[in-house]
Amino acid sequence: MPVSSHANTHTACYHCGEDCTDNDIVLQDKIFCCQGCKMVYEILHQYDLCEYYHLNTQPGINQRITVRSDKFAFLEDEKIAQQLHRYKDDAQTHVNFYIPQIHCSSCLWLLENLHRLEKGIQRVTVNFSRKEVLVIFSHHETDLRRVAEILTAIGYEPYISLQDLQYKKPRANRKLIYQLGVAGFCFGNIMLLSFPDYFAGAGALDETFNRLFRYMNLILALPVLFYSAQAFYKSAWSGLKHGFLNIDVPIVLAIVVTFIRSFAEVMQGHAGYFDSMTGIVFFMLTGRILQDKTYQGLSFDRDYTAYFPIAVSVIKEDKEVPTALPDIKTGDTIRIHNNELIPADGIIVRGKALIDYSFVTGESAPVSKATGEIIYAGGRQLDGNLEILTVKEVAQSYLTSLWNRDELKNKAPEKVSFVHLLSRYFTWGVLGIAAITAGYWALHEPARIWPAVTAILIIACPCALLLASSFTNGHILRILSRHQLYLRNAQAIENMADATHIVFDKTGTLTGKTGSSVIYYGTVLTPRQEVLIAALAAQSTHPLSRAIVQYCGSPAPQGVHDFQHFAGKGVCGWVDGLFIRLGNADFTGAHRKNEQTGSVVYVSINEKLSGLFTIRNTYRNGLRPLMQQLQTHYPLSVLSGDNNHTATQLRKLMGSDATLLFDQQPADKLAYIISLQQQGKKVMMIGDGLNDAGALKQSDIGISLTEDSNNFTPASDGIMAAQQLHLLFRFIQLCKANKRIILVSFALSLLYNITGLYFAVQGILSPLVAAILMPASSISIILITFGCSEWQGKKLYYKALQQMTDKNHIPD
Structure with missing residues (x-):
């Protein structure tokens, strides 16, 4: 029978407000969740900037994920730095950074007092709505890399993408x-x-x-x-x-x-x-x-350059050399660090790969790859460092082909x-x-x-x-934006009103990217066992492991010994005297596989099978009434990169007449949109990832769903906040x-x-x-x-x- 988890009470971190699992991290009677948060507090205290904590309670950003010391080494390259400069003369340099962590008045106060942390910084101006900061500094006293590192040290790491080198936002008319x-x-x-x-x-x-x-x-x-x-x-x-x-x-x-x-x-x-x-x-x-x-804070014409970093580490003479992406050549050996994006197609030459391709293919399960196998641009490495030998340049990779397909050149001219x-x-x-x-x-x-x-x-x-x-x-655009649907222009209003067929992506669109439903079946776990399982799962970056941590509660403060990760199988290790395995049936010793739907993770304690976790994505709030409204007015289709294990539940949601297609690659989605248009239908496409980019551009009205309107979204005619999807039918009526x-x-x-x-x-x-x-x-x-x-x-x-x-x- 399903077993619920047990809630525990924890002390909130003085800096970021998250639960503290180790109360030993204390400074001046203040408790911190990690050494990173403590370090930020020490920096602010050293420079007499602790008023930051008085403006808002626990305003900081969690610092558990550390940033490697050489991450911004590429900014020392004058060729790259010049393209980021907004203005430069003999005395000062102006640079604009996008900082997605900005969220409150404490952020504004701290950033505008950045000159007290670094002598060379002369002035900082914050655009709160666009989450951008204009930094003016003296390049005789500091440099661009140092500015980026100072921002990162206090929890405001700037997001710098390849698009920043190629695209300049138009000035207001x-x-x-x-x-x-x-x-x-x-x-x-x-x-x-x-x-x-x-x-x-x-x-x-x-x-x-x-x-x-x-x-x-x-x-x-x-x-x-x-x-x-x-x-x-x-x-x-x-x-x-x-x-x-x-x-x-x-x-x-x-x-x-x-x-x-x-x-x-x-x-x-x-x-x-x-x-x-x-x-x-x-x-x-x-x-x-x-x-x-x-x-102005949105971009409807983003492409892969907005998703890629400016530079990566190329191995030359056994050294990591920061190299701008446009300078990457076929035959270069690239080192991909943990949780970094793969910028070019290549062959693995060292390390183990666990690649999250969800943003490219729509498939939510990570893919394991071994040495000698080819991996494609757009995936994210989830399991340590990796070295690949590039077989294609960035501009010729599989990912860029999603924007550059010949079929899109034949798209019908824009409607008058x-x-x-x-x-x-x-x-x-x-x-x-x-x-x-x-x-x-x-x-x-x-x-x-x-x-x-x-x-x-x-x-x-x-x-x-x-x-x-x-x-x-103008009024309708403003009203829609008030409800977090941002359309490109007035023509998009007409196109939305004239749509005759609506197509949905599934993963990340109908289902949330972060929310998941976790159910445990098996022998009842004690609160101590749940905490120890969470401690083992916390050692892995796998999405299923993170879901188990969220279910079981905060990990135990005890260390995990002899931790081992077996790609495609699971993880194991000793925690507080117990040997725990998390993984598939063969790895944990299960005699028969379960018949549950969704992703399954078995758990064994001291080589004895205890039970299993089922992890399933959850559909967004309000989808059932939305689909009931849409079914009476429009034919519906769902294009999913996942397999068809959710077909039964999806059919109940979408209705008996809806078209459900699974295992859809980006080219398949694009071809389906074209086939509908050849039948004379006006297609509205709702998607969220790079795998939907071609379909969104081809459709008569493409709406990109996003958890944060300032984050990356593929090219589209509109950007909609994910939590507003349930209002889609109302938006169409307004148009x-x-x-x-x-x-x-x-x-x-x-x-x-x-x-x-x-x-x-x-x-x-x-x-x-x-x-x-x-x-x-x-x-x-x-x-x-x-x-x-x-x-x-x-x-x-x-x-x-x-x-x-x-x-x-x-x-x-």
């Missing part, structure tokens, strides 16, 4: 902000100076002042015409070059025609329409900035937004009305052709449609509502246009009517889109609260 500022300034002042013309019949000013104000309006309109509206000119010209009338073409036409007619009006001593022209530009720039707002399609018909309709009006007045009163046609082009500008789409998309809000707003804008066209076709549109219609239309559209978007967002929020009550875990 300040030009668009400046253009908006200029347009807003000119629009406001033109409105103010136009009041005498608006109310010309109610006691006008002296004509001299009227003329002066009109010329001032003309001058103020010039910067808007030639500077602020540049973004629309470029977009319209780009569309025309490709033979497509996008929404910016009629807008540019309206801006230019409005200016020309206004200029002519002013020259003839009449009021122009500069207020309408500048208002168009101001409101549309506002919407564009809102829509184009990006999440329905807003642009609407604008095309709208543009031809406006031009048709203008042509008919011109023909009519040419026969009856030719003098009215110019005012009538120009008035039509002014009043029928599709700016309301653009405002509706820009503001609605569908986005289109409805835009169409309703467009219908309302048509009413304004029809009203304006009634005056325009007669050639009697006055400045006062234009001044009322244009801002009224724009402001009402902004208010409607904001109100409707917020209403839909509130519905999502309350549905999220309702679904949070479901806390059931479904065992895998």
Whole structure:
């Protein structure tokens, strides 16, 4: 029968707050869980930085895993260091580090006081939301390696990847902000100076002042015409070059025609329409900035370089030489340290390999490899140091092929937004009305052709449609990000709403990466035996061993003697006078194998079989109601790199009509997505690892699931926090509502246009009517889109609260 574990009470570490299993690590009446935490405290105490502990209780990062002394030796290579420098002159160097450990105000305080630990550091600026620090230091007094080592010593090891050498984050689009500022300034002042013309019949000013104000309006309109509206000119010209009338073409036409007619009006001593022209530009720039707002802490185009380290150790003349990854050549011998990534395909020449390929293949069980066998890039070594002879360069490895497949080059071009399609018909309709009006007045009163046609082009500008789409998309993107779904752009909203088939990865997507269900079957273990088993399991880095440690509780403080690890079989050793084995049936002396599902670890004590642990991943919270919602609206598929031992449980979760495919390699997943698209389906792919990269890029909308939005995620159209997966159906509904809000707003804008066209076709549109219609239309559209978007967002929020009550875990 299953047996539950026993909870123990432990003292919390003064530095990091984790349980202390060895109360002998004491300094100044303060207890620490490991020597690493104690060392950090000593450093902070030495430099009078212990206020760090007063700002938050136990704010530190656990230091049980030590960092080898030469880990940052590659930063002494000037070629590598130069590519990491943000700025350098004769006196100082600026460098930006990504530090994922930043989590509280104590972190901010300590990092900003880093200069008290190292004399050469002049200033540190922390970007909390992006978990980045800008370090300014004097390279005459310290160097880049020393800075990285100081950060690591206090628990804030910088994460430096190969992508840092090849990719620079784009600066914020300040030009668009400046253009908006200029347009807003000119629009406001033109409105103010136009009041005498608006109310010309109610006691006008002296004509001299009227003329002066009109010329001032003309001058103020010039910067808007030639500077602020540049973004629309470029977009319209780009569309025309490709033979497509996008929404910016009629807008540019309206801006230019409005200016020309206004200029002519002013020259003839009449009021122009500069207020309408500048208002168009101001409101549309506002919407564009809102829509184009990006999440600077995220990257939707990451590739393998964001996952790889900058340098590895190459063995040359029996010495480890730090070498940048791009300089690794075929035939080099690389030393892979424990828990490090394998950067290139190679053959094992020394050491034993236990490789975790879960991020590449999706298979959760580690793979054992012996000397002479080939291993592939992307795996992580879990069992000590390893030496491999590279057979392919980094850029030609198996892992990089996941991004560079020829099939992706044939992906269908990106879908054109329905807003642009609407604008095309709208543009031809406006031009048709203008042509008919011109023909009519040419026969009856030719003098009215110019005012009538120009008035039509002014009043029928599709700016309301653009405002509706820009503001609605911007609001929806913001609401989704509030619920931790970060979409790449507005087009991703449409693609998500239009999806007709949803495909899920399994490991790390439907199942959690960290959570596991452990059940013990066999002779009841005493609390002492559980602690001793945990002590033995803690000596291994195998994921199953870590699950057993988590189940049994904190390891015993006694040492483990004669510890041995047998790859693919298990571990054994003496703990407090007991000889314990953990491993497979043959290794532990089990006479017959069990019939349990999931991974199984047997345990024997003094060569007598005691029982077995079953370890299974757990599905994420709220998946059952999610799948019930999705089944009624979409065909579902699951592509898993694991074997089919979970098929029965997965079928219950996904429904009888879902397609379940196991043992899927990355190429298989990609081929399946292509096959669905060839059937005319719009595919949404939800995945999490490198094995899903090709499928995510090929799908019509690819969502990458992540436990931490700042961590590595493969290229995708969106990034979703893993704990929000249960809201997927609500997210899709919100994206569908986005289109409805835009169409309703467009219908309302048509009413304004029809009203304006009634005056325009007669050639009697006055400045006062234009001044009322244009801002009224724009402001009402902004208010409607904001109100409707917020209403839909509130519905999502309350549905999220309702679904949070479901806390059931479904065992895998």
